Amino acid sequence: MSTSTDRVPSPAVAAGAETVAAPDPRRWAALVVIAIAQLMIVLDGTIVNIALPTMQKALHISDVNKQWVITAYALAFGAFLLLGGRIADYTGRRRAFIIGLLGFAAASALGGAAVNQAMLYGARGLQGVFGALMAPAALSLLTVTFTEEKERARAFGVYGAIAGGGTAIGLIMGGVLTEYASWRWTLLVNVPIAILAAFAASRYLNESKAEGDTKYDIPGALTSTAGLAALVYGFNKANTDGWSSATTLSLLGAGVALLVAFILIEVRTSHPLLPMRVILDRNRGGSFLSSLLMGVGLFGVFIFLTYYMQQILGYSALKSGFAFLPFTFAVVAGAGVATRFLPAIGPRVLMFVGFALATVGMVLFTRIGVDTSYLTHVVPAEAIMAFGVGLFFVPLSSTALIGVADHDAGVASALVNTTQQIGGALGTAMLVTFATTATTNYLGSHASPTANPQVLGAHAAVHGYIVAFVWSAAILAIAALVVGVLVKARKSDLPAGGAAVHVG
Numbered sequence: 085m086s087t088s089t090d091r092v093p094s095p096a097v098a099a100g101a102e103t104v105a106a107p108d109p110r111r112w113a114a115l116v117v118i119a120i121a122q123l124m125i126v127l128d129g130t131i132v133n134i135a136l137p138t139m140q141k142a143l144h145i146s147d148v149n150k151q152w153v154i155t156a157y158a159l160a161f162g163a164f165l166l167l168g169g170r171i172a173d174y175t176g177r178r179r180a181f182i183i184g185l186l187g188f189a190a191a192s193a194l195g196g197a198a199v200n201q202a203m204l205y206g207a208r209g210l211q212g213v214f215g216a217l218m219a220p221a222a223l224s225l226l227t228v229t230f231t232e233e234k235e236r237a238r239a240f241g242v243y244g245a246i247a248g249g250g251t252a253i254g255l256i257m258g259g260v261l262t263e264y265a266s267w268r269w270t271l272l273v274n275v276p277i278a279i280l281a282a283f284a285a286s287r288y289l290n291e292s293k294a295e296g297d298t299k300y301d302i303p304g305a306l307t308s309t310a311g312l313a314a315l316v317y318g319f320n321k322a323n324t325d326g327w328s329s330a331t332t333l334s335l336l337g338a339g340v341a342l343l344v345a346f347i348l349i350e351v352r353t354s355h356p357l358l359p360m361r362v363i364l365d366r367n368r369g370g371s372f373l374s375s376l377l378m379g380v381g382l383f384g385v386f387i388f389l390t391y392y393m394q395q396i397l398g399y400s401a402l403k404s405g406f407a408f409l410p411f412t413f414a415v416v417a418g419a420g421v422a423t424r425f426l427p428a429i430g431p432r433v434l435m436f437v438g439f440a441l442a443t444v445g446m447v448l449f450t451r452i453g454v455d456t457s458y459l460t461h462v463v464p465a466e467a468i469m470a471f472g473v474g475l476f477f478v479p480l481s482s483t484a485l486i487g488v489a490d491h492d493a494g495v496a497s498a499l500v501n502t503t504q505q506i507g508g509a510l511g512t513a514m515l516v517t518f519a520t521t522a523t524t525n526y527l528g529s530h531a532s533p534t535a536n537p538q539v540l541g542a543h544a545a546v547h548g549y550i551v552a553f554v555w556s557a558a559i560l561a562i563a564a565l566v567v568g569v570l571v572k573a574r575k576s577d578l579p580a581g582g583a584a585v586h587v588g
Contacts, residue, residue, distance in 0.1 A: 101392060108385045113288040115239050116222045118222045118229075119246050120281050121185060124274055125215050126250030126259065128157065128192075131429035132208075132388045134258035134405045135267040139396050145201045148323045151516040154387060155316055157510040160212025162505025163309040165498055166357050169220030170300055177228070178291040182282045189278035194498075196272035207271070208247025220498060228292045230326075252412035259405025301357040304349045308357070311342030311504060315375060319513040323520050326529065362492050370482040370570025372503050373487065374476075374563045379507020381446070382473070385516035388549040389449075389462070396542055410463050411470040416472020429477030430575035432567065439564035443471025446557035450550045454542045476567075481513025486573050511559070515552040523548035529552045 108114065132139070132153055139148050172180035188211055192242055226243060230236035232386030320336030325331050350356040363369050386408075393399040422434050448465035474524040479502055488496045526544040 110288045114229050117284045118226050119223050123246050123250050127254040130254035131258040131270045133390050134401050135270045138262050138267040143201050145562050146521050151512045154394045156205045156208040157212040159509035160209040161216050162502050164213050164216035165502045166337045167305045168216035172221035174295050176291050177224045178289045181221040182219050182285050184214045185278045185282040189275045192271045192274035196268040212333050224258045238400045240249045256405040256484045257321045259402035264402035299355045304357040307342050307346040311312040311339045316513040317519045319498045323517040335422050340372035348492035363498050367573045376503040376507040377563035378510030379504040381556040383508030384512040392503035410466045414467045414470035415474040418471040419478050420476035422475045432571045438472045441472030442469045443557050443560040449553040519552040522551035
């Protein structure tokens with residue numbers, strides 16, 4: 085899932101205090117190029133969800149390992165997003181944008197041609213890396229290109245609308261391509277789009293760079309990425325080897341140790357990837373922590389619902405894609421309500437109610453069964469949960485910037501998306517492990533000579549999904565408590581101006 089919102093830093097922040105004397109005559113063509121790239125990034129967060137059951141069968145991927153198709157992309161994207169923004173700022177945003185596009189095309193071609201699961205996972209990870217280079221460059225280029233306030237607001241409106249609709253488009257396109265072409269085209273479709281966008285970018289985008297020291301926090305990037313990867317792989321091994329196995333404990337321990345090392349590096353380095361001052365503020369810290377928990381609790385849900393629809397309800401890939409439309413419509417509705425009431429009541433109430441509704445929706449998902457109906461058990465839960473998501477996303481992006489210094493605004497904005505993606509990678513790995521373990525235990529405890537294997541398998545799978553939904557509901561409830569305890573901001577504390585948009 086990719087439904088997050090990020091607030092755009094001021095032009096001085098995003099463009100390194102650059103100004104443009106006159107409007108660029110090619111700015112609207114530039115907007116089209118940037119919007120296409122943004123749509124492609126958003127699509128790849130959801131387009132493979134619908135194709136996942138088909139991918140799993142074609143490449144003989146186990147239930148334990150299927151989550152890597154999602155987590156490899158989310159983990160790489162989230163882990164490298166902050167570094168990608170620094171690289172784009174210092175080496176040239178147009179250059180980084182074009183390299184990102186071409187790299188994304190190559191990674192997509194590699195994934196579409198995958199002959200085994202390792203090749204597919206590697207390609208998805210590369211997509212995430214190049215996406216992390218492309219996304220912040222696109223956002224900065226948009227800010228630099230549109231210098232007039234009304235035009236910039238219009239451009240960000242288009243950008244945000246495409247980003248918001250990209251989730252639904254990705255789910256439907258995933259269904260169409262899987263149904264009428266092949267699961268491989270959910271990846272290969274990026275190749276011609278990215279190449280054409282790169283060619284257009286070379287013609288219509290102007291180069292820009294940020295001034296100042298170009299030192300990069302490579303140790304911070306490496307330790308954070310390695311630590312997160314170790315945790316994800318540790319959750320994966322827990323399912324196959326058990327939680328008490330030496331391999332599982334070693335991986336989880338290494339992950340924690342590397343993340344502690346990352347924090348120590350960030351405290352001591354002169355050019356931190358993540359300045360501690362950005363997250364230690366009470367309101368901002370509460371926002372980032374709730375964003376992380378949201379990713380943990382929500383990302384994996386799309387995998388379980390996809391398998392439930394296709395393998396239990398018997399939906400085709402196309403029908404499954406359309407079955408997620410209530411989620412999209414409800415997110416848009418919730419975001420509209422939040423935008424209307426945020427200036428009047430402030431962020432805390434909206435965020436708390438949003439997380440509470442998302443928790444209620446997740447609890448309703450635990451009522452699904454082998455014989456329950458989509459209309460009575462899936463749609464209400466989807467709608468309530470998604471409305472809550474829309475309700476808390478808008479104030480979340482605002483509270484992330486409360487009291488932040490201008491030179492930290494870019495990092496604070498990107499952190500909303502970074503925490504969501506990292507939370508999604510960790511949460512998907514953890515929830516798939518819980519679900520698969522519960523399914524295996526159910527099969528073991530209910531096996532009998534008279535049991536129908538197909539019926540037993542369906543009940544066991546649904547039991548696993550329900551266990552995952554229970555965990556997700558608990559995590560979202562904790563996020564609501566985090567907001568209630570930490571976020572104390574009033575409506576008068578919110579930063580003025582800016583536009584809420586999506587960077588990945």
